[in-house]
Amino acid sequence: MKHELRITLLLLSLFVIANLIGLYVIGKFITELPYDIERPEVNKDVSYLPIFVSILVVTIIFLVLIKFRAKFLWRLWFFLSILFTLSVAFSAFINQSVAFFIALVLAFFKVIYRNLYVHNFTELFIYGGLAAIFVPIFSLFSISLLLILISIYDFIAVFKTKHMIKLAKYQAEEIKIFAGFYIPYAKKKQAILGGGDVGFPLIFTGVVLNNYNLISALIVVLFVSLALLSLMLFGKEKKFYPAMPFLTAGCFLGYLISLLI
Numbered sequence: 001m002k003h004e005l006r007i008t009l010l011l012l013s014l015f016v017i018a019n020l021i022g023l024y025v026i027g028k029f030i031t032e033l034p035y036d037i038e039r040p041e042v043n044k045d046v047s048y049l050p051i052f053v054s055i056l057v058v059t060i061i062f063l064v065l066i067k068f069r070a071k072f073l074w075r076l077w078f079f080l081s082i083l084f085t086l087s088v089a090f091s092a093f094i095n096q097s098v099a100f101f102i103a104l105v106l107a108f109f110k111v112i113y114r115n116l117y118v119h120n121f122t123e124l125f126i127y128g129g130l131a132a133i134f135v136p137i138f139s140l141f142s143i144s145l146l147l148i149l150i151s152i153y154d155f156i157a158v159f160k161t162k163h164m165i166k167l168a169k170y171q172a173e174e175i176k177i178f179a180g181f182y183i184p185y186a187k188k189k190q191a192i193l194g195g196g197d198v199g200f201p202l203i204f205t206g207v208v209l210n211n212y213n214l215i216s217a218l219i220v221v222l223f224v225s226l227a228l229l230s231l232m233l234f235g236k237e238k239k240f241y242p243a244m245p246f247l248t249a250g251c252f253l254g255y256l257i258s259l260l261i
Helices: 005-028 048-067 071-090 096-111 116-137 140-159 163-174 195-211 214-234 244-260
Strands: 180-185 189-194
Touching: 005 071, 005 116, 005 180, 005 189, 005 195, 005 214, 048 071, 048 140, 048 163, 071 096, 071 116, 096 116, 116 180, 116 195, 140 163, 140 195, 140 244, 163 189, 180 195, 189 195, 195 214, 195 244, 214 244
Parallel strands: none
Antiparallel strands: 180 189
């Protein structure tokens, strides 16, 4: 088992809650985003290409920031990204102006003051705000291809180039800001689940919601959660694993099961 059982269940619970909140936010903004935000204008069937290229470019930028130890730029990037996604997510529940103010306060405590509870609480909403922006620009075909590409990339980045491990350690240990759920526990151990491992499956689930119904989306959530649980139960302690291949398999299996029900 990769982590203690109680930590495994806590991390899994955070993942599931983030998915449920995300589906609610996506459903609220499936046609129109708050703050007059415009979605990227791309062909749904090829939208995976610019998104995947953007992921590679952002990764390169992050590695350059690490090389030059540009902690201020890293924190600024995080702050603005968190403020933006939280503002969108909170607007699904409350007035836009109030949502922006709360997002601003929480972004401060997440990035500047660095409170652990604020960190994980905001992670529950961030990916819903992000997914609400991108879900409508994907077809099932394009989001499936994106998950496959990201899974291959994740495998290479963890087992071959190992730069994903470098990014994770730098975030958690150097700048103390981590994109994803972060749970430190006994004897300096830590359980982490990267933001991409939450966000990308949620986008897939959101596309299922957009094309089918809530029941189908919830079935996908169930199976992707079981895939994550399997990884944590059978993974070895202190070893890094690429989560996306497992989560992608869970997404696809959940989708196929939803078609049979």
